[in-house]
Amino acid sequence: MEIRRATTVGELVxxxxxxxxxxxxxxxxxxxxxxxxxMLIAYVEGxxxxxxxxxxxxHPDKGVEMCLYELSVDEPYRRRGIGRAxxxxxxxxxxxxxCYDMWVGVDTDNEPALATYRAAGARDEGxxxxxxxxxxxx
Numbered sequence: 001m002e003i004r005r006a007t008t009v010g011e012l013v014x015x016x017x018x019x020x021x022x023x024x025x026x027x028x029x030x031x032x033x034x035x036x037x038x039m040l041i042a043y044v045e046g047x048x049x050x051x052x053x054x055x056x057x058x059h060p061d062k063g064v065e066m067c068l069y070e071l072s073v074d075e076p077y078r079r080r081g082i083g084r085a086x087x088x089x090x091x092x093x094x095x096x097x098x099c100y101d102m103w104v105g106v107d108t109d110n111e112p113a114l115a116t117y118r119a120a121g122a123r124d125e126g127x128x129x130x131x132x133x134x135x136x137x138x
Contacts, residue, residue, distance in 0.1 A: 001049070001082060003089050006039040007032065015041050015048040018072040040089050042073070042082050049077040052086040056097065066094035068104035071116070078112075087120035105130055 006012050009028045016023035031037050036056030042049050050073035058064050068090060073083045094102045106113045108127065 001080075001085065002043045003040050003085060004043065006041050006051075011041060012039065015039075015051050018048060018051050018074055038090075038093065040086055040093075042077075042086055044077060044082075049074050050082045050086055052083075052090050054090045054094070054102075056094075056099065062100070064097065064099045066090065066097075066099045066102040068102060068117075071104075071113070083116040084120045087117060087122075091120065 006015070009025050009032065012028040012031065013023045013025060031039070036058075037053070038055075039051055039053045041051045050071075052071045053069040055067045055069050056064050057067055068087065071083055071086060073086075091102050103125075104117060104122070105128075106117065108114075
């Protein structure tokens with residue numbers, strides 16, 4: 001397995017089988033151009049097998065933290081340490097960039113995700129509620 005940072009639209013589109021929905025090239029381009037946005041892709045035998053995306057968040061009184069936005073590993077490659085390796089790689093980049101922490105929101109009944117994050121060194125901060133505003137397409 002090799003983990004590389006995605007730097008082209010082609011790399012992001014080639015990994016779209018790992019996303020919830022098909023990639024849109026114009027969004028992939030915006031993602032790559034946005035400061036603090038990054039995606040690491042794990043390759044097995046040259047093919048994308050998993051990814052983790054992160055977003056740096058900056059606040060005037062706290063500094064910079066990394067949000068682990070999404071983690072996905074293709075079904076045939078699960079339970080091989082790829083998710084943990086991707087999470088650890090993102091944490092390493094967060095440290096290099098001077099982030100004071102890294103966090104992720106995860107459903108409390110998502111045992112595979114919880115196990116992956118704990119194996120990569122995360123600790124529980126307790127329960128919280130996530131509220132969402134949905135906006136219709138323009």
